[in-house]
Amino acid sequence: MIESLGAHVAALYSAKPGSVHAPSIDYAALSPILIVLGAACLGIVVEAFSPRRARRAIQFVLAVAALLTAGAAVVWQAGANLTTASGAVAIDSAGLFFQGSIIVLGLLAVLLIAEQKLERGGAFAVQPAGPDRSVSSGTGGVGGTQGAGVAGGAGGMASSESVRVPTNTEVFPLTMFALAGMLLFVTANDLLVMFVALEVLSLPLYLLCGLARRRRLLSQEAAMKYFLLGAFASAFFLYGVALLYGYAGTVSLGGIAGAIAHGPSPTLGGHASQTLLLLGLSLLIVGLLFKAGAAPFHSWTPDVYQGAPTPITALMAACTKVAAFGAIARVLYICFDKAAQDWRPILITVAIVTMVTGAVLAITQTDIKRLLAYSSIANAGFILTGTVTLSAAGLSATMFYLVAYGFMTLGALGVVMTVRDAGGEANHISRWAGLARRSPAVAGVMTFFLLAFAGIPLTSGFTSKFAVFSAAFGAGRLELVIVGVIASMVLVFPYLRLVVLMYAAEPAADSATVQLPGGPTRLAIAVGALATLALGVAPGPLLQLASNAAHFVA
Amino acid sequence: MSPTYYLILAAALFTIGAVGVLVRRNAIVVFMCVELMLNALNLTLVTFSRINGTLDGQVMAFFVMVVAAAEVVIGLAIIMAIFRSRSSTSVDDANILKY
Numbered sequence: 076m077i078e079s080l081g082a083h084v085a086a087l088y089s090a091k092p093g094s095v096h097a098p099s100i101d102y103a104a105l106s107p108i109l110i111v112l113g114a115a116c117l118g119i120v121v122e123a124f125s126p127r128r129a130r131r132a133i134q135f136v137l138a139v140a141a142l143l144t145a146g147a148a149v150v151w152q153a154g155a156n157l158t159t160a161s162g163a164v165a166i167d168s169a170g171l172f173f174q175g176s177i178i179v180l181g182l183l184a185v186l187l188i189a190e191q192k193l194e195r196g197g198a199f200a201v202q203p204a205g206p207d208r209s210v211s212s213g214t215g216g217v218g219g220t221q222g223a224g225v226a227g228g229a230g231g232m233a234s235s236e237s238v239r240v241p242t243n244t245e246v247f248p249l250t251m252f253a254l255a256g257m258l259l260f261v262t263a264n265d266l267l268v269m270f271v272a273l274e275v276l277s278l279p280l281y282l283l284c285g286l287a288r289r290r291r292l293l294s295q296e297a298a299m300k301y302f303l304l305g306a307f308a309s310a311f312f313l314y315g316v317a318l319l320y321g322y323a324g325t326v327s328l329g330g331i332a333g334a335i336a337h338g339p340s341p342t343l344g345g346h347a348s349q350t351l352l353l354l355g356l357s358l359l360i361v362g363l364l365f366k367a368g369a370a371p372f373h374s375w376t377p378d379v380y381q382g383a384p385t386p387i388t389a390l391m392a393a394c395t396k397v398a399a400f401g402a403i404a405r406v407l408y409i410c411f412d413k414a415a416q417d418w419r420p421i422l423i424t425v426a427i428v429t430m431v432t433g434a435v436l437a438i439t440q441t442d443i444k445r446l447l448a449y450s451s452i453a454n455a456g457f458i459l460t461g462t463v464t465l466s467a468a469g470l471s472a473t474m475f476y477l478v479a480y481g482f483m484t485l486g487a488l489g490v491v492m493t494v495r496d497a498g499g500e501a502n503h504i505s506r507w508a509g510l511a512r513r514s515p516a517v518a519g520v521m522t523f524f525l526l527a528f529a530g531i532p533l534t535s536g537f538t539s540k541f542a543v544f545s546a547a548f549g550a551g552r553l554e555l556v557i558v559g560v561i562a563s564m565v566l567v568f569p570y571l572r573l574v575v576l577m578y579a580a581e582p583a584a585d586s587a588t589v590q591l592p593g594g595p596t597r598l599a600i601a602v603g604a605l606a607t608l609a610l611g612v613a614p615g616p617l618l619q620l621a622s623n624a625a626h627f628v629a
Numbered sequence: 630m631s632p633t634y635y636l637i638l639a640a641a642l643f644t645i646g647a648v649g650v651l652v653r654r655n656a657i658v659v660f661m662c663v664e665l666m667l668n669a670l671n672l673t674l675v676t677f678s679r680i681n682g683t684l685d686g687q688v689m690a691f692f693v694m695v696v697a698a699a700e701v702v703i704g705l706a707i708i709m710a711i712f713r714s715r716s717s718t719s720v721d722d723a724n725i726l727k728y
Contacts, residue, residue, distance in 0.1 A: 204710040267689050274696045278703045285707055292714060296723040298707045303659055303720070306700055307650050310666040313693060314643060317670045320686055321636075321677035344681025378726040 098161035105164065106148040107174050108262070112255040114141030118248030127241075134247035135189045141251065142185065145258075146178045156628050158264055162327055165264035165405075167628035172474055172621065173261035173401035180393040180481040181254045183599045187386035187489055188246055192593035194499070196240030198384045198492075199286045203243075203295070243286060249279040250390065257394055261401030264409075264628075266316045266326040266359070269402060273312065273366070276398060277305050280391060284383040289499035297382025304365070304375045312362025318355030322346060328410040335413040356411060356418060363406065367399035369459060370429040373452045377440075380448035385500060388444060389488040392451050393481035396458075400477055404462050404470055409627050415465055422463045426555060429456030430562035437569045443491055443502050446569055447484065450528055453566055454480050460559055461543035464550035471625035472542035475618055479535035479610050486603025487524040489596055490517060494587045501587030504573060509582025514589035518577045520604055525570040527607045530563050535610030542618065635676040642669035656708045656718040660701075667697045 102109065114137055121133050149171055158165045191197050256276025263269035285298030320326050323334035324343030339346065365372040380388045411418060433453025440446040458480070461472040494501050494510065494517070501507070511518035527534035540563060547555040592600075610617060642665060649662030671690045678686025712718050 204706075204713050267692060271692060271696065274699065278699060281703055281707060285710060293725055295707070295711045295714060296726055299656060299711050299720070299723055300726070302704055302707050303650070303656065303663070306660070306663045306704065307647075307666075310643075310646070310663055310670065313667065314670045314673065316689070317673040317677065317686075320674060320689070321680065324681040324683060325685065326689070343683055346680075382726055 098163075099159070101157065101159035101166075104152060104155055104157060104159050104166040107145040107152070107178070108255055108258045110141055110145040110148060111178075111251055111258060114138065115248045115251035115255055118251060122245060122248065130244045131189075131191075131242050134244045135185075138185050138247045138251055139182065142178050142182045142254070146175065146182070149175045149178060156626075158628060162329065163265040163268045164259070164262050165328075165628045166262055168624040168626050169404070169470065169474070170262040170401070170627070172624040173397055173477075174258050176397050176474075176478045176481065177254060177257045177261070177394050177401075180397065180478075180485060181250070181257075181390070183482075183485045183602055184386060184390035184393060185247070185250060186595035186599040187389050187485070187492065188250060190386065190492065190593055190596045191242070193492060193495065193590050193596070194288060196242045196288065198288055198386055199243035199246050200288045200291060201241045201243045203286045203291065243288075246283060246286060249283055253277075253279040253283070253390070254394065257398035260398045261405070263402065263405075264328050266319065266328070266331075269406075270309070270313055270316060273309060273362075273402075276395070277309065277366075280387070280395065281305060283387045283390070284379055286387075287382070287384040290382075293382040294384065295382075297379045300382075301375055301379045308362050308365035308372065311358045311365075315355045315358030315360075315362060318351050318358065322348060322351035322355055328406065331410050332413060335411070352414065353417060356414065357421075359406070360403075360418065360422070363399060363403045364425065366395065367403060367455050367459075368396070368452055369425055369455045370432040370452065371425075373429065373432065373455070376452055377436075377445045377448040380451070381442055381444045381502070385444065385488050385492045388447075389485045392447070392484040392488065396451065396455070397477045397481060400455075400458055400462060400473060403459075404473060405627055407462065408465065408470065412465055419463060419465075422459065423552065423555060426456050426459040426463060427558045429453070429459060430558055431456075434562040434565040437566060440569065441504050443504055443507070443573070444488075446504070446573070447487060447491075450566065450569075451484065453562055456562065457540060457543055457559060460547050460552070460555045463555075464546050464552060466546060466550050467622070467625045468549055469543075469546040471618070471622040472539075472546040474621040474625065475542050475610075475614070476539040478617065478621075479539040479607070482603045482606040482610070483524055483527045483536065486600050486607065487521065487528070489592075489600040489603060490521045490524065492596060493517060493589050493592050495590050496585070496587045504576065505583070506585070506587040507573065508576050508580035508586055510577040510586070510589070512582055513586075517589045520600060522574050522577065523604060524607065525574055527611070529567040529570045533608075533611045535607045535614065538611055538614040538618075632676050632680050635672060639669045639672040639676065642666075642672070654719050654721055656711070656720050659720060660704050660708070664697060664701075667693055 118134055118137055125133050152166060152171055155166045253276050256272050259272035260276055263272050281298055281302040284301050285295050287294030316326055319331055323331040324339050368376040430453055433449050433456060437446055437449035440449055458473055458476050461469045461476060492500060494507060527536040530536040530540045544556045544559055646662045646666035646669060650659050653659050653662060671693050674686040674690045678684060708718055715722060
């Protein structure tokens with residue numbers, strides 16, 4: 076099989092030292108990534124040197140300022156269509172659109188993370204490794220999901236006596252590192268850069284999942300599950316990269332696409348073996364679909380979404396989704412479009428299985444965060460419906476859907492943060508009974524988000540679903556449209572059940588109450604609700620922007 | 630000796646690692662199996678580098694090692710946190726989150 080290597084190896088080892096040229100780097104094009112990454116590094120310095128009392132304010136201002144600046148840099152780069160750093164990073168209109176979405180949604184997530192009024196000292200533990208003293212940690216799985224959902228309801232009052240509760244401020248730099256990884260992930264034009272970005276975005280998220288102040292065992296368990304499964308999935312991703320390197324002799328997306336179209340380049344080596352291509356492609360896609368939370372690689376999603384602190388759940392549901400689908404779209408559209416007949420049947424099956432799994436399992440959920448997690452799985456299926464069409468309409472529908480879904484889910488999880496009892500958030504659905512009697516405004520906002528999830532007209536849920544389904548229909552994928560519409564109808568049931576529970580049910584004696592959140596959370600919920608309404612009533616501008624931006628640099 | 634043998638060895642190691650992740654109970658051992666998978670694919674990268682006659686694969690192996698080291702730091706920190714609150718690193722004991 077491999078006798079033809081002699082000449083190449085001889086040429087390789089006789090190459091003169093010193094003939095390496097540093098690649099030219101377009102710093103302006105990379106500025107959004109560099110700003111966020113720089114703010115993350117600066118945040119660590121702040122953590123080390125600033126006085127404890129001022130630390131939280133400094134970190135918050137630094138994070139918000141960096142994200143605003145990075146957003147301005149994305150706008151400034153609008154229209155760019157180039158690759159830089161020897162073709163390792165592609166700054167193109169689709170990449171900039173994804174970057175802009177990640178920055179806007181990340182900004183809202185940072186507002187939720189900064190919430191202090193609902194929980195003294197914020198939602199994050201300062202010493203996450205120790206046992207949780209404020210909550211009786213004996214959940215131990217005794218009561219099943221019910222026990223886990225309302226764990227420690229009685230023990231939560233212990234910490235409220237102390238005057239000054241220490242605050243965890245390390246979450247801000249960790250969030251910024253994760254966001255920087257996401258910004259690089261959607262513009263990576265090279266599988267090695269994509270892998271490094273994948274890890275830069277994942278590693279801080281693993282830690283953030285384990286930092287909850289309340290229900291610490293759940294949080295730590297979520298972190299461990301996410302970490303072990305995430306590391307497992309990234310090993311698959313990398314093995315795919317290694318096999319594709321063997322196939323094409325390069326890991327640049329354009330190089331692999333060229334090898335698929337014209338056979339491997341003679342100067343790079345590589346073997347035009349279908350086995351290497353198909354194995355590498357499938358392993359690579361497994362790693363990416365894991366991050367996107369698509370079935371059958373979805374099993375971490377409910378556990379992690381439930382166990383993680385709610386602001387981090389919002390960050391993952393909104394921003395990680397954008398990043399994962401940005402990378403999936405880039406890989407499929409530029410790298411493997413010539414091999415579409417090989418992977419498309421499989422990915423269509425994955426999309427169908429994802430929609431059905433998410434919709435059916437959402438019905439049985441009793442925990443609001445798990446319900447939103449299964450909803451996010453089903454939504455991953457809807458987004459994949461738009462992506463697999465490989466058409467410009469499909470790509471722009473995917474982009475629009477990601478933004479619309481991000482605003483919805485951030486707002487909904489922001490509302491979840493405010494419904495509380497003495498033990499922290501009251502996530503069990505039965506605790507939401509009769510919420511509308513006590514807090515009509517909050518119940519109304521939540522109802523609006525749930526209707527948007529259900530895809531009712533005049534919300535962004537309707538326009539985004541319409542966009543992906545019409546793109547799939549236009550590409551002749553009728554099976555996806557049929558399953559998608561049925562799955563959306565099934566999903567209406569769990570959403571409306573919660574609405575009915577909030578309005579029609581009598582409030583029980585132990586029903587949760589709504590606490591008034593601080594300004595940042597209120598702002599985040601308001602922006603989420605307004606964006607959901609605006610994208611439903613007047614989706615034109617964003618749809619136009621998405622369809623103008625639906626273009627990858629080759 | 631044909632470099633193909635190294636690819637087969639790497640595939641075998643990767644499979645052993647993947648099976649280990651699925652069947653072992655201790656979080657540390659599961660994590661070591663992930664590391665075994667990463668090392669197997671490093672071997673794949675270096676072998677393909679030799680076969681293709683380019684240095685890219687060797688450079689990528691260094692990147693993988695660095696990222697794996699960073700992953701160890703995060704992973705052991707999480708497993709330590711679990712161990713301090715549960716006195717156990719068994720992945721079967723961490724079963725509050727389900728259904």
